[in-house]
Amino acid sequence: MNYSIAFRTIVTKEIYRFIRIWPQTLLPPAITTALYFLIFGKLIGDRVGTINGASYMDYIVPGIILMSVISHSYANVVSSFYSTKFQRNIEELLVAPVPNWVILGGYVSGGIIRGLLVGVVVALISMFFADLTINNAYIAISIAILTATLFSLAGFINAVLAESFDDISIIPNFVLTPLSYLGGVFYSVDMLPGIWQTISMGNPILYMINAFRYGLIGITDIDIRLAFAMTVGFIIILTFFSLYLLYRGTGIKN
Amino acid sequence: MLPSNASSPINALSLRNLKKTYNNGMEALKGINLDVEAGDFFALLGPNGAGKSTAIGIISSLVNPSSGSVSIFGHDLINERAKAKSCIGLVPQEVNFNQFDTAKSIVMNQAGYYGIPRKLALQRTEYCLKQMDLWDKRDIVSRRLSGGMKRRVMIARAMVHAPKLLILDEPTAGVDIEIRRSMWKLMQEVNQQGTTIILTTHYLEEAESLCRNIAIIDQGRIVENSDMASLLARLNVDHFILDLAQPITTVPVIDGYHFERVSDKILNVAVPKENGLNRLFNELTAHNIQVISLKNKTNRLEQLFMDLVDAKTEGNN
Numbered sequence: 001m002n003y004s005i006a007f008r009t010i011v012t013k014e015i016y017r018f019i020r021i022w023p024q025t026l027l028p029p030a031i032t033t034a035l036y037f038l039i040f041g042k043l044i045g046d047r048v049g050t051i052n053g054a055s056y057m058d059y060i061v062p063g064i065i066l067m068s069v070i071s072h073s074y075a076n077v078v079s080s081f082y083s084t085k086f087q088r089n090i091e092e093l094l095v096a097p098v099p100n101w102v103i104l105g106g107y108v109s110g111g112i113i114r115g116l117l118v119g120v121v122v123a124l125i126s127m128f129f130a131d132l133t134i135n136n137a138y139i140a141i142s143i144a145i146l147t148a149t150l151f152s153l154a155g156f157i158n159a160v161l162a163e164s165f166d167d168i169s170i171i172p173n174f175v176l177t178p179l180s181y182l183g184g185v186f187y188s189v190d191m192l193p194g195i196w197q198t199i200s201m202g203n204p205i206l207y208m209i210n211a212f213r214y215g216l217i218g219i220t221d222i223d224i225r226l227a228f229a230m231t232v233g234f235i236i237i238l239t240f241f242s243l244y245l246l247y248r249g250t251g252i253k254n
Numbered sequence: 255m256l257p258s259n260a261s262s263p264i265n266a267l268s269l270r271n272l273k274k275t276y277n278n279g280m281e282a283l284k285g286i287n288l289d290v291e292a293g294d295f296f297a298l299l300g301p302n303g304a305g306k307s308t309a310i311g312i313i314s315s316l317v318n319p320s321s322g323s324v325s326i327f328g329h330d331l332i333n334e335r336a337k338a339k340s341c342i343g344l345v346p347q348e349v350n351f352n353q354f355d356t357a358k359s360i361v362m363n364q365a366g367y368y369g370i371p372r373k374l375a376l377q378r379t380e381y382c383l384k385q386m387d388l389w390d391k392r393d394i395v396s397r398r399l400s401g402g403m404k405r406r407v408m409i410a411r412a413m414v415h416a417p418k419l420l421i422l423d424e425p426t427a428g429v430d431i432e433i434r435r436s437m438w439k440l441m442q443e444v445n446q447q448g449t450t451i452i453l454t455t456h457y458l459e460e461a462e463s464l465c466r467n468i469a470i471i472d473q474g475r476i477v478e479n480s481d482m483a484s485l486l487a488r489l490n491v492d493h494f495i496l497d498l499a500q501p502i503t504t505v506p507v508i509d510g511y512h513f514e515r516v517s518d519k520i521l522n523v524a525v526p527k528e529n530g531l532n533r534l535f536n537e538l539t540a541h542n543i544q545v546i547s548l549k550n551k552t553n554r555l556e557q558l559f560m561d562l563v564d565a566k567t568e569g570n571n
Contacts, residue, residue, distance in 0.1 A: 002369040002371075003369065005366055005369045005370065005371060005372075006366060006369055008366070009363055009366025009367060010367075012366075013363055016359075083352075084352075087350065087351075087352060087353070088346075088348070088350040089351050089352045091314075091316055091344075091346065091350050092350070092351065092363070092364055092367060092411070093367060094314075094315050094316055095314050095315060095316065095339065095342065095344050096364065096367035096368050097335065097336035097337075097339040097340050097367075097368065097369070098367050099336075249318050253316060253317055253318055
């Protein structure tokens with residue numbers, strides 16, 4: 001049995017899906033981030049000055065790019081897999097000899113590709129507002145891929161456990177967005193008062209954004225080795241949990 | 255249809271002590287055993303909630319069994335999962351494809367899930383869609399297709415990998431008689447080319463005319479499992495509707511037959527096989543009753559089905 005064909009079929013289907021609905025998937029982040037750069041970076045940023053030696057605009061660019069990667073990799077998998085479940089066309093995969101790891105890999109790959117594609121779109125837009133430099137491309141690209149992988153997995157688990165469309169909007173709205181905004185996109189964690197610095201250190205997104213920022217402009221509030229270790233650790237945990245849910249048939253088998 | 259390699263002497267399907275209890279405690283299957291021979295056209299019948307959808311769900315890997323085993327062409331569904339699944343094509347009761355996809359992409363994707371290379375998948379997709387008379391609709395978004403076309407898309411999808419066992423779960427529910435008859439013809443062709451078919455349906459005349467063997471499932475148990483001919487031979491009484499030439503005022507009383515007046519010129523009659531129709535007509539003529547025409551009141555299988563299910567229900571009560 002050639003599983004690579006099944007894997008490619010799922011990934012191609014996923015890419016075709018988000019390309020087909022590009023006004024919902026690729027256009028909004030372009031507009032939203034352009035507004036971020038204009039309002040926070042240009043209008044307000046000019047009055048803020050520098051953070052850790054970087055202009056405010058340069059400082060927020062990495063965080064905004066990674067925030068887009070996080071939200072879109074998550075959104076792609078959660079909406080696609082939940083729709084597949086809701087319309088019952090998940091049965092097409094369950095009937096066929098497709099192993100669970102291929103199903104998971106296919107959907108997560110779709111999420112990674114959309115997340116990174118949106119990241120590239122946002123990066124291109126940022127070039128109209130800032131001089132995008134790359135301090136260490138390997139670190140920037142690898143943390144972006146790992147972050148997209150992690151949040152694609154999280155989106156997959158959300159979709160598997162969701163029982164209604166409300167359930168797939170709760171986590172993005174009430175968990176992901178606050179954690180992203182409080183993850184040091186717009187400020188350095190050093191700027192926070194003592195207790196809030198400690199609390200912020202419990203936010204995993206802070207580590208990913210700082211690692212990505214280090215990859216682009218060479219500035220970080222944390223040890224990036226910790227960021228990589230934490231992200232890989234979460235990926236391993238969520239991968240096993242996702243495979244366990246598929247094995248049990250949670251939410252997809254009667 | 256795509257020819258399938260179904261010359262194996264082993265059973266197409268074997269269920270052994272298959273049980274399913276849902277989380278809410280409902281015991282849908284109470285240990286069923288069933289064999290379907292390779293090449294058979296097999297009817298799996300039962301009233302709503304009898305357990306046939308659960309059984310089909312387990313065979314198709316859509317439902318996890320509580321215990322028991324499923325073997326498809328000799329491949330155990332747990333231990334040889336990929337081989338067992340490769341033998342099955344499923345046409346579900348309800349439309350379950352992405353209705354924003356085209357018919358072509360739905361069938362192509364399914365071929366991909368079965369590991370069929372793209373070039374071959376394209377050929378098979380074209381073949382199956384042409385067989386279903388859908389090739390000219392291949393690029394139309396599927397939600398714009400009619401109900402009958404959607405069902406044919408599901409059959410094309412189920413056939414694209416040339417399965418040895420095709421499971422049709424009420425494939426003609428809700429479609430008009432013209433489409434139903436064309437689907438019957440198609441199913442017969444598929445079966446004649448070697449594909450084993452398991453059919454569930456509520457149209458019992460469909461099962462009677464298409465299937466060679468039958469199992470009736472009720473309350474999670476197989477209550478009947480035999481060949482169609484010997485099952486129908488067990489029916490002792492046929493029911494007919496008689497159209498009369500002249501109106502009658504009283505119901506005739508003839509020994510060995512039971513009459514029921516429907517209207518002035520219509521009578522229902524129960525005819526035991528040992529008495530037959532010749533004597534009935536002789537007796538009616540003697541009673542000065544002229545019959546213009548007659549037809550079966552109920553489908554024969556329907557009558558048997560009701561008898562078997564009713565007997566089981568009474569037994570439980």
